[in-house]
Amino acid sequence: MPIVYLPAEPVVPAPEPVVPGSPVGSPPRVTWTSAAGQEVPLSDIGQGYAVLEGARGLAMPTYQLYQSDSLLDGTVIRGTRTEAREVFLPIYLEAPTRPEVLAKRRALAQAFSPTEADGGGNGVLEVAESTGQRRWIRARYVSGMDGPEGGGDTGMDWATYGLNLLAAQPYWERTPVTVRWALEPVTDTWLPILPVEVRDSGVVGQGMTIRNPGSVRGWPVWTITGPLSGTATMRNVSTGAELEFTATLAAGEQIIIDTRPRHKTVRDHTGANRFSDLALGSVLWPLAPGANTVDIILTGLGTGSLLEMALTPWELTA
Template identity: 30%
Template sequence: MPLAVAVGTPPVVVPPTSPPIDPRPIYNPGTIRATWTDPDGIIYELTGPHDLHGWLTTQEIAGWGATPISHVTDPLARGGVEMRTVRIEPRRITWPLNIFGETNVQWRDRYRRLMRAFTKTTTRRRPGTLTVWYADGQARSIEAWYEDGFGGEGGQNWLFANPVLTLFCPDGYWRDVVQTKVRRDYAAATGKPFLAPYLSVSSSRLLGDTTITNPGDVEGWPLWTIVGPASSVVATNRTTGQSFTLTHELDEGEVVTIDTTSSRPSVRGPEGQNLVGALDWPASELWPLVEGVNDVTFQMVGAAPGAYIELVYHPRYESV
């Protein structure tokens, strides 16, 4: 027999009075603090205070240990393989969240805000930054892109949700949140530093025994700032045997920046012009600071008071 259907009367949905209790333990705010900085520079706390933000990080974080690697090999006729190189791979971090609210409206607002913070990496075409602090003050960060997790799970998405995010990190290494800065100023004829505690850079001789210690687990790639007056600059890492020479006339206060922090290094002049051709190719090597002690020397030709060389870098580490 036909069923009677009431036309025009929507079904009544009674929401639960409170979200189910998540039995998984959470990180004690005194143990770690984690934040997400979206591509627009807005910072979101991920670990508390929970009542203020309406979300928290649960215990199943994964993928923040040793940097992933793969072995590149060549097969041998006699059997087995020969190791060609070890390749550093990108990393994927799993970051589980619990988002909650006292009403559906409150929950939706929190969920949408946090989801947008991560999915902006897609629309902005820029990564965000995941940062983790420990109770002793140590902090490390890693650039990441949202990959998955906000798809929605059955039985959730009314007053609570437990998205488990997958964050794709092109550089598998973590980095120190504090930059290390090294600056060397030109000194007049005495060759002594006029701006303590910086060492001098002489226009007539090389400075030996200048030591830079990289505390990271792997090499650190610097951003160089060269300020004139100068006609050429030679920077040598004697520990690795690498050096580069930049030949370009700089007036007083004019700046050249050499950025080696990305896979596509750049050299920019005072007007933003491309000065890659001012390096002495093919001899030039834009060198990194290797793990541990680096003995470096700098030389500025045509320098005068006011000229200096500065490099900044983030030490990089295997794990958080």
């Protein structure tokens, strides 16, 4: 039976509105959300918080260069590695009375607690511009709320702290993008006036353009929903990387291929490990920044077959 191929259409949230209470051109809104979900408006002086001058770690990350020296002048750069990101936030807090400022300080300490056993852990630091642009990074408190007391650092109803955070994943994240390809049987010899195209039922797409809107490589999570029978090939023509696996899926069954660093899994809808179904030499490849030419060939498709790609774009700066 012929298959109607619906070209990729990004499914993304509507454009974000201007940050409430922040006229265009005003400073960004900085928010910390703790591991337990507690939100702290670090830049809202109306709630007794402000981010002071001198914040660091919001722009480029730090890189480690691998180099080889020889008797020749100079050196040879063999590669680079992005190090964990260190973020420094100078924070001011105040309250009408001494007991209230102490309570606010204790609440701030609890929100930044880095220890899972104490209900803490990684939190999310978000920087939202007045234009609606949002970037966030997952980080953990290291130091900065240990004093000193008095002098120019604390008062009866106010305090300042230089918070040091560490982000193990050094890139800022953006709103995730989802792209879906649906396959449906043709029910009428007269094709409707839609952006559809009849293709061989074994080919989802060859020479497709998939765009990564981030400024660094992005790692997709692919979900294939059956029916599917045979070999699946997913090739990034732009980078030369390819993955291939063999699977049989009944209608509604799924394979989820997670290419993200420190995840790297291939599982089915039950959670079972299907990594052994990958062909020898397969690579769980990323998308380069910008446009990528991608071939995806799936065999044994039918009514209800679906391919989905979820991507969280990464950025070098907030």
